[in-house]
Amino acid sequence: MSTASTPGAVRDAAGGPVKTGPSRSADRADPGPGTRTAYPLYVAGRLGGAAVSLLAVLVTSFFLFRIIPGDPVSTMTHGAPTSAAQLAALRKQFGLDLPLWQQFTDYCAKALTGDLGTSYQFHAPVGELIMTKLPATLLLTGVAVVIYSALGLWLGTRSAWRNGGLGDRLNTGVALTLWSVPSFWLGLLLIIVFSVGIGPVPGLFPTGGMESGDTTGFARILDVAHHLVLPVLTLVAVGYAQTLLVMRSSLLDEMGGDYLTTARAKGLRDASVRRRHAVPNALLPTVTMVFINLGHVAGGSILVETVFSWPGLGGLFYQGLSVPDLPLVQGLFLVFAGAMIVMNLLADLLYPLLDPRVGR
Amino acid sequence: MTSADPSTPTPSPLPDGPVPSPRSAVPSAASIVRARRRASLIRFWRQYRTHRAGLFGLAGLALVALTALAAPLLVGGDVQSVTRAPGKALEAPSGQFLLGTDQFGRPLLGLLIWGARISLTVGLLAAALSVAIGTLVGVMAGHFGGWPATVTMRITDWFLVMPTLVLAIVLATVMSRSVWTVIVAIGVTSWPTTARLVRAQTIAVESRPYIERARALGGGHGHIMTRHVLPNVMPLVLAQTTLGISSAILTEATLAFLGLGDPTIVSWGGMLQDAREAGAVSSGHWWYLAPPGLAIAFVALAFTLCGRAIETVLNPKLAVPR
Numbered sequence A: 001m002s003t004a005s006t007p008g009a010v011r012d013a014a015g016g017p018v019k020t021g022p023s024r025s026a027d028r029a030d031p032g033p034g035t036r037t038a039y040p041l042y043v044a045g046r047l048g049g050a051a052v053s054l055l056a057v058l059v060t061s062f063f064l065f066r067i068i069p070g071d072p073v074s075t076m077t078h079g080a081p082t083s084a085a086q087l088a089a090l091r092k093q094f095g096l097d098l099p100l101w102q103q104f105t106d107y108c109a110k111a112l113t114g115d116l117g118t119s120y121q122f123h124a125p126v127g128e129l130i131m132t133k134l135p136a137t138l139l140l141t142g143v144a145v146v147i148y149s150a151l152g153l154w155l156g157t158r159s160a161w162r163n164g165g166l167g168d169r170l171n172t173g174v175a176l177t178l179w180s181v182p183s184f185w186l187g188l189l190l191i192i193v194f195s196v197g198i199g200p201v202p203g204l205f206p207t208g209g210m211e212s213g214d215t216t217g218f219a220r221i222l223d224v225a226h227h228l229v230l231p232v233l234t235l236v237a238v239g240y241a242q243t244l245l246v247m248r249s250s251l252l253d254e255m256g257g258d259y260l261t262t263a264r265a266k267g268l269r270d271a272s273v274r275r276r277h278a279v280p281n282a283l284l285p286t287v288t289m290v291f292i293n294l295g296h297v298a299g300g301s302i303l304v305e306t307v308f309s310w311p312g313l314g315g316l317f318y319q320g321l322s323v324p325d326l327p328l329v330q331g332l333f334l335v336f337a338g339a340m341i342v343m344n345l346l347a348d349l350l351y352p353l354l355d356p357r358v359g360r
Numbered sequence B: 001m002t003s004a005d006p007s008t009p010t011p012s013p014l015p016d017g018p019v020p021s022p023r024s025a026v027p028s029a030a031s032i033v034r035a036r037r038r039a040s041l042i043r044f045w046r047q048y049r050t051h052r053a054g055l056f057g058l059a060g061l062a063l064v065a066l067t068a069l070a071a072p073l074l075v076g077g078d079v080q081s082v083t084r085a086p087g088k089a090l091e092a093p094s095g096q097f098l099l100g101t102d103q104f105g106r107p108l109l110g111l112l113i114w115g116a117r118i119s120l121t122v123g124l125l126a127a128a129l130s131v132a133i134g135t136l137v138g139v140m141a142g143h144f145g146g147w148p149a150t151v152t153m154r155i156t157d158w159f160l161v162m163p164t165l166v167l168a169i170v171l172a173t174v175m176s177r178s179v180w181t182v183i184v185a186i187g188v189t190s191w192p193t194t195a196r197l198v199r200a201q202t203i204a205v206e207s208r209p210y211i212e213r214a215r216a217l218g219g220g221h222g223h224i225m226t227r228h229v230l231p232n233v234m235p236l237v238l239a240q241t242t243l244g245i246s247s248a249i250l251t252e253a254t255l256a257f258l259g260l261g262d263p264t265i266v267s268w269g270g271m272l273q274d275a276r277e278a279g280a281v282s283s284g285h286w287w288y289l290a291p292p293g294l295a296i297a298f299v300a301l302a303f304t305l306c307g308r309a310i311e312t313v314l315n316p317k318l319a320v321p322r
Helices: A002-014 A025-029 A039-067 A072-077 A084-093 A100-112 A126-161 A166-180 A183-197 A217-255 A258-265 A270-307 A313-322 A326-354 B027-049 B052-074 B108-144 B146-161 B164-174 B179-189 B192-206 B209-216 B221-257 B268-277 B286-314
Strands: none
Touching: A039 A100, A039 A326, A039 B146, A039 B164, A126 A166, A126 A217, A126 A270, A126 A313, A126 A326, A166 A217, A166 B286, A183 A217, A183 A270, A183 B268, A183 B286, A217 A270, A258 A270, A270 A313, A270 A326, A270 B164, A313 A326, A313 B164, A326 B146, A326 B164, B027 B052, B027 B286, B052 B108, B052 B286, B108 B146, B108 B179, B108 B192, B108 B221, B108 B268, B108 B286, B146 B192, B164 B179, B164 B221, B179 B221, B192 B221, B209 B221, B221 B268, B221 B286, B268 B286
16 A cells, blocks of 8 residues: 555645646556456446546536525626616526526536537637637647656656766755746746846747737747747746656656566666666656646646736636636636546546556 | 654554553553654654755744744734835835835835745645545545445545646635635645545555454444544644645645735735736836745745655655655
């Protein structure tokens, strides 16, 4: 049991809410329902689990927004003087005069067909708003996750291989320090230093947004890349610690293995023992974590997108909060939670394929 | 919490269990227990002492805690007052105002010191709430097993896949603006990891022979859970709490920055929001932005270093660099 909880504990240490939240580390440790189960059965089980989770998310998002704020109609009018007839009309328009269970089934049916209601402030369907902002978020988070996973894997490997050395201490120390930094603050500082410019340093990068708008073709790609640098840098800086720590601890777990002694006894060089033998085994928990990070980072990018005025889902979420635009926030909550569930499912499905000891 | 026997993961040479129920205790039993607890505390401290990073974290925490406690003496309670602000708006750091002033003319150093109070309060209370829920759920699920445990752990799993920050933001949005809302929003969304760890540890502890012995001697569920399981789970919980506090402090700052905290209370996240709204970014007032963020990072790092050091003492396999 202690070995099962070991990587989990480290992962939790790194799983800050701002960055990635707690991963399903405990599940990673024992992902298979049983060692004798066939893969199709395992897949069916995981699909069923994901479906139940999605349903649970629907229930949460419905009741969270319907029960807690009291009367949704009075929230909508912001306490402005409204006649009883107007309130009744609003109730009817939003289907709030129906019994609760009927509202709920209506909501589920609509949500499943992609109808997430109408935003109060943009007067447009929430689903449409989300689809227009989705590509920007995918671009930002995709680039960031790829970079910080690669960086974390590389540094984590180096750190574990020279465990306890100066490089290890330095690596872990820097990563932990950056991990403790609030992402929005780092973003603001980067804007001051590299966009506004301090003293003699000129503004090197744009302060926000995704493109300047007057470019086409290849120049446009370069322009977007130019806008991407600072937000990606922020996400990578605060996020790579987690990958590093997990890679480090899972490689440390492998380092005592007899097969490494065998490989060394065969006369293999140190670098090739590490690259060919130790790292592939240690990669397993880390690879699944990359998927989970993909799910987490969409929610985690709320702050970075807000700070850099990135036209993505996180920025939209922030705009929804300030009103508060409940249908929009509710729709985005569904999207963020759904992304997590899908990524968890992918990680679960991938794991037995990568590690034949699990789930077969 | 600190008096718990911290030797759990490595089975100690002494039998952990012979704590008789209090009524039948012979007078010397309590003193035996006390001596054993003291010995294990000393052993714990001796190992903790060897972790330089952990000591650094502890020293940092002591500094911040003292500052927060002494804040009324250092800066006085009216530092938050907008109407009695001593300086002009947005003054750069000078001899009179060491860190400059905000847009209302309040001294930033005073606000920074005052902000430590809310940061620590919310961090400690939210982590305590989250760990309390997690421990309760974990011990119950681990002890009783069966279908109630399965259902509970399903619910836990479901909370685990929720995007924590998003859920906390949504909770803080739909509830009224207050410190308690922030504490509840953080506490209610961050307990599942603790629950999982505690449940695993509970199952491990309950498979040991002395639990069977306690049951044979007539120990009930409550007795076994509170007298045998809980003391053995506590060290893990302590490490988890320390790590949880640093997350909670970061989340608190995030919520305050998003404008979801109590607007009448000065907090580090709120200061950053004020700075952003006052245009500190576009006008390059780095001296306004830098200190609150550094303070957040410092406290979060201190708690993380302490938590990791505690974890390593309890579970040397982790081999955290010292």
